[in-house]
Amino acid sequence: MMVDARYWLRQNAGTLAAFAAFVAMFVLYTANHPAGLNANVAQTAANKGVILALVAMAQTFVVLTSGIDLSVGMVMVLANCMASYVVVGGIAGATLGVAAVLAAGAACGAINGLIVIFGRLQPIVTTIATGAVYYGIALALRPVPGGDVESTLADAVTGRIAGVVPSSIVLLAAVVAIVWWPFRRSVVGRAVYAVGSAEVAAYMSGVPIRRAKLVAYTLSGLLASVAGLFVTFVTYSGEASAAGGSTYTLYSIAAVVLGGVSLFGGSGSAIGAIFGALMFRTIGDLLFVFNVEPLWQPLFQGLVLLGAVCLGSWRLLRIRNRLELYG
Amino acid sequence: MADAPLHGVGLPARPDAARAWRRIDPAVAWAFGCVILVLLVGSLYSRSFMSPEYLLQQLKVASFLGVIATGAMIVILLGQIDLSVPWVVATGGMMATAATGWGPIGTAMAIPIGIACGISLGLVNGLGVAVLRLPSMVVTLAVNAVAQGLMVVHTGGFSPQASSSPAMRFIATGDTLFGIPNALVVWALVGMAALFLLTRTTFGRTVYAIGNRERAAYLSGARTGAVVIGAFAIAGGLSAFGGVLLAGYASKAAQAMGDPYLLPAIAAVVLGGTSILGGRGSYLGTVAGVILITLLQSILSVMQIEEFGRHVIYGVVIIAMLLIYGRGRKYSE
Numbered sequence: 001m002m003v004d005a006r007y008w009l010r011q012n013a014g015t016l017a018a019f020a021a022f023v024a025m026f027v028l029y030t031a032n033h034p035a036g037l038n039a040n041v042a043q044t045a046a047n048k049g050v051i052l053a054l055v056a057m058a059q060t061f062v063v064l065t066s067g068i069d070l071s072v073g074m075v076m077v078l079a080n081c082m083a084s085y086v087v088v089g090g091i092a093g094a095t096l097g098v099a100a101v102l103a104a105g106a107a108c109g110a111i112n113g114l115i116v117i118f119g120r121l122q123p124i125v126t127t128i129a130t131g132a133v134y135y136g137i138a139l140a141l142r143p144v145p146g147g148d149v150e151s152t153l154a155d156a157v158t159g160r161i162a163g164v165v166p167s168s169i170v171l172l173a174a175v176v177a178i179v180w181w182p183f184r185r186s187v188v189g190r191a192v193y194a195v196g197s198a199e200v201a202a203y204m205s206g207v208p209i210r211r212a213k214l215v216a217y218t219l220s221g222l223l224a225s226v227a228g229l230f231v232t233f234v235t236y237s238g239e240a241s242a243a244g245g246s247t248y249t250l251y252s253i254a255a256v257v258l259g260g261v262s263l264f265g266g267s268g269s270a271i272g273a274i275f276g277a278l279m280f281r282t283i284g285d286l287l288f289v290f291n292v293e294p295l296w297q298p299l300f301q302g303l304v305l306l307g308a309v310c311l312g313s314w315r316l317l318r319i320r321n322r323l324e325l326y327g
Numbered sequence: 328m329a330d331a332p333l334h335g336v337g338l339p340a341r342p343d344a345a346r347a348w349r350r351i352d353p354a355v356a357w358a359f360g361c362v363i364l365v366l367l368v369g370s371l372y373s374r375s376f377m378s379p380e381y382l383l384q385q386l387k388v389a390s391f392l393g394v395i396a397t398g399a400m401i402v403i404l405l406g407q408i409d410l411s412v413p414w415v416v417a418t419g420g421m422m423a424t425a426a427t428g429w430g431p432i433g434t435a436m437a438i439p440i441g442i443a444c445g446i447s448l449g450l451v452n453g454l455g456v457a458v459l460r461l462p463s464m465v466v467t468l469a470v471n472a473v474a475q476g477l478m479v480v481h482t483g484g485f486s487p488q489a490s491s492s493p494a495m496r497f498i499a500t501g502d503t504l505f506g507i508p509n510a511l512v513v514w515a516l517v518g519m520a521a522l523f524l525l526t527r528t529t530f531g532r533t534v535y536a537i538g539n540r541e542r543a544a545y546l547s548g549a550r551t552g553a554v555v556i557g558a559f560a561i562a563g564g565l566s567a568f569g570g571v572l573l574a575g576y577a578s579k580a581a582q583a584m585g586d587p588y589l590l591p592a593i594a595a596v597v598l599g600g601t602s603i604l605g606g607r608g609s610y611l612g613t614v615a616g617v618i619l620i621t622l623l624q625s626i627l628s629v630m631q632i633e634e635f636g637r638h639v640i641y642g643v644v645i646i647a648m649l650l651i652y653g654r655g656r657k658y659s660e
Contacts (some may be wrong), residue, residue, distance in 0.1 A: 068464070070590075115646060120655040122603045124408070128590050129645035136638030143635070243586070250410070250468055263462040295484055299476025306469035313459035325460055326542035326551075 014260015015272035021258075022279040029282055032289045039164050046166035047158050049281040051076075051230050053172055055248050056255035056277040057180070057270045058223035061216040063256055066196040066265025067116065067123035069217070071131035072224045073249035075108045077240055078138040079228025084147025084238025087229070094150035102225050108134055109221015113214040131245070138240040145239035154233040168230070172274065175226060179219060180270045188215045196265025255280050258308055280305075354600025357652040358615035361598075362622060369626040376626065383508060389621035390514035391572050392591055393614065397521045398565030399592040400613045401558045404525070406538045406605025407456060407463035409559070411448060412566050412592060414474035416585030419445045419567025420574035421478055427492040437492040441571040442564050448474055449563020453556030463559075478582075486581045491574045499575030510572060517565065522610045524561075534558055538605025594645055595620045597653065 009016075026045075030037040055072050062069040079101050086097035108130070115126045161167045183189045191212035194202040203209050227248075232238060253263075259276025261268025283304050287297045319325060369376035395412060402409045423441030426433040433440070448470055455466030491499075501509045525531035533554040536544035545551045569588065574580040593603075599616030601608025623644060627637040 115650075119646070119650050121646070121649050121653060122597075122655070125594065125597045125603055125649065125653075126646065128594060129642040129649075132590075132638045132642035132645075136635045136640075136642065139635035139638060140633075243583070246586070250471075253464065253468055254472075257462075257465045263464060295480055296476075298479045299473065302469065302472030302474075302476040305472050306466075309461060309465045309469045310455070310459055312461055312465075316460060323542060323545075326545050 011267075012269070012272075014262075014267070015269050015275070018259045018272045018275035018279060022275040022282065025279060025282045025286060029286050029289060032286075034289075039160055039166075043158075043160055043166040043168075045281070045285065046168045047234055049278045050168040050172050051227050051234070052248065052251055052255060052281055053274040053277040054175065054223055054227035054230060055252040056259065056273040057175070058220045058227065059252040059256050060259075060261055060268065060270040060273040061183075061192070061220040061223070062123065063261055063263060064192050064196045064265055064268065065213055065216045066199070066263075067213075067216075068253070068263070069112065069127050069220050070124060070249055071108070071112060071127040071134055072220060072252055073245035073247065074131040074134040074138070075105055075221050075224035076228040076231065076248055077242075077245040078108065078134045078141075079105050079225035080231045080235075081138040081142040081147075081238040081240050083229050083232040084142065084149060087149050087153070087232065090150070091153065094153045097150075098153075098229060101229055102222060105225020105228065106218050106222040109218040109224070110214065112221065113217030116217065117210050117213050131249070135240065135242060135245060142238045142240045145237055145241075147238040149232050149236055151236070154236060157230070157233045171230075175223070176271065176274070179223065183215075183219065184269070188212055192216050193266050196267070198266075251280060252277075254305055254309075257312065258305075352600055352609055352612065354652050355609060355612040355615060357648070358599050358612055358619060361648055362615060362619050365619065365622050365626060369622070369629075372626075372630055376629075383506070383511070385621055385625055386618070387508035387510050388625070389617050390508070390510040391569055391576065392588060392595060392621060393514040393617045394517050394572060395566050395569035395588050396592040396595045396613055396617050397517055397610075398562030398569075400596045400599075400601055400608065400610065401521070401525070401534060402463070402562045403593070403596050403601055403603060404534050404538045404605055404608055405555060405558055406541070407555075407559075408593070408603075409452065409467050409562050409566075410464060410589065411452060411467040411471040411474060411563070412589040413583075413585035414471045414478065415445050415448050415563050415566040416570035416573065416588055417580065417582065418448060418474050418478055419570030420580035420584055421482060421487055421570075422567075423495060423571045424487055424489045424491050424574050424580045425481070427495075428489040434492045435494075437495060438498075438568075438571055441574075442568050445567020445570070446560050446564040448567075449560040450556065452563060453559030456559065457552040457555035482582075487579065490579050495571055495575030496578060497575075499572045510576070513572065517568075518610060518614065525610060530554060530557065535606055538602075538607070540606075591620050591624075598645065598648055600652070 030041065033041055035041055055076055058072045059069055082104055083097065083101045086100050087094045088097065112127055112130050115121055115130065116123050119126070157167055157171060159167055161170060188208070188211060191202070191207045191209070192215070194207045195209055195212050199209065255277035256273045257263065257276070258279055259268065259272035259274065261273055283301055284297065287300050292300060366376060375381055395416065399409055399412065419441040422444045423437045426437040426440040452463070452467050452470050455461045456463045498509050498513055503509060504512060525534065533544060533549045533551065536547070536549055537551055537554060541551055570580070570585060573584055595616035596613050597603055597616070598619055599608065599612030599614070601612060623641060627640055632640065
């Protein structure tokens, strides 16, 4: 029992650290917010954080296989542009539209996966190229920003439940319950961790490597499209923004690292990535409540990111043999 | 013996092929083949794609990407990646134009000042990777954010008004030598220096060795830490130099001037046959990759294909070419 608890702690150290850091920052934020913690503050913070949290979750699946997905931001933009056409026409029409957008996102992810698995190309270059293709399709759909979205659905998703709880947080929890937990407990989920830890060893042990990778990439595309839907619900429109897409891609990598997911693969969890994303967003908010000059905010955000990333080198202190440095 | 082990790594020997053929890296041959193919397809559309003026103009535009891709290649050969390109490029351009506003000494020193800023940012990248042993992807990402923050503070959030110095304009837009653009001469000099560094010096050999297996390089007594730091510093300096050239070309620096260079630089290096895992690749391939990317972008826009179509074709071509010659090995091999 003791051993189990210790093992669990060690496995989830990154996630727990991210959770603790986020809570500390969020408390600091609300304590210094002129309005304190009320439903409005929480709702705004949640809506801003959930988009990045979803993209970070999407990134996590691929990073766990020791790959990297540089197309998540573009899949999000594509889903956003698509949703601004199809998620309309009453609740029934909008539901169908949501399903179509999710299917398209999963298809984008599956294409990445198929190229990586059967084309044997490196994930980083594959997703740079497919990202360009997905962005091109988004631009074809929305050469100029515009479109519409079913407002009852949008308001329900970005509003509050019972006037208190931000519904976006509930949605995020639902995504975790429907996608992450079943995945983590499944054979395929275990295979993804095995592939990320030692791909050749996993192959030799008969782990279904191809299936694991395909599922990871597909789920990544699916979650990126959930993020795209959410962008549509917040902005009520679609926009093919290249800058927006690449910013979210880069931020998702930062969030994943802050959330304790190893970029070498095989360790960490999407829950950690969520808190990493929320933490990343709270840094910006903190600078705002402490009246940091807006001009200096990007610099502080960068320095905090650099500092947080450098904390990752604490593992060097435990190394006994210099050779362990060179993996 | 001299450089055979570097080019031959992982390639099965083909005894029946002619010796000269065997020395040519198939990936480089494919990349140059694709350059010719793109030109042929372009010339079906318009004769002007084969004219020397058009080709020289394209090589001039390619020089900016070429200088930046040289730095990206050295880092990729290590098995690392430099995601700080966008704002290091912008830093180089902005600091060089800012120096022009500091009187005659500043104007004279504009180019070295821009490059020095890039080298310092590259040093931070290198220290993070070599000393703190962090993944290059996150260190360079964070340094990119810091560089952006520094430049936002420096410029007040607007594109700077200061214009580039005469020397910057001269090396980016002028042509002194028989109508050959100066930018192309600059790229040729940078390229020759990189080629010498990579194939004829201990530093270059160590870069390849680290890319193949860092542990082995370390155990062989190579100064891996210093080489990694040096490689990132060179990459930072070259990115900033690319920014200086771009600022000279456009006669001023702009906020997002580096954004369109990160992914094309990586794509050019990989299309040129350099393994993204490090340790394998030749500079000639990177030259082919840079020309290929530039021609592809230019021809697609001259053919008046709409912007969305250009993105789609660009992505599909990269995937298709890599499927032809850039595939990894199977487990069973």
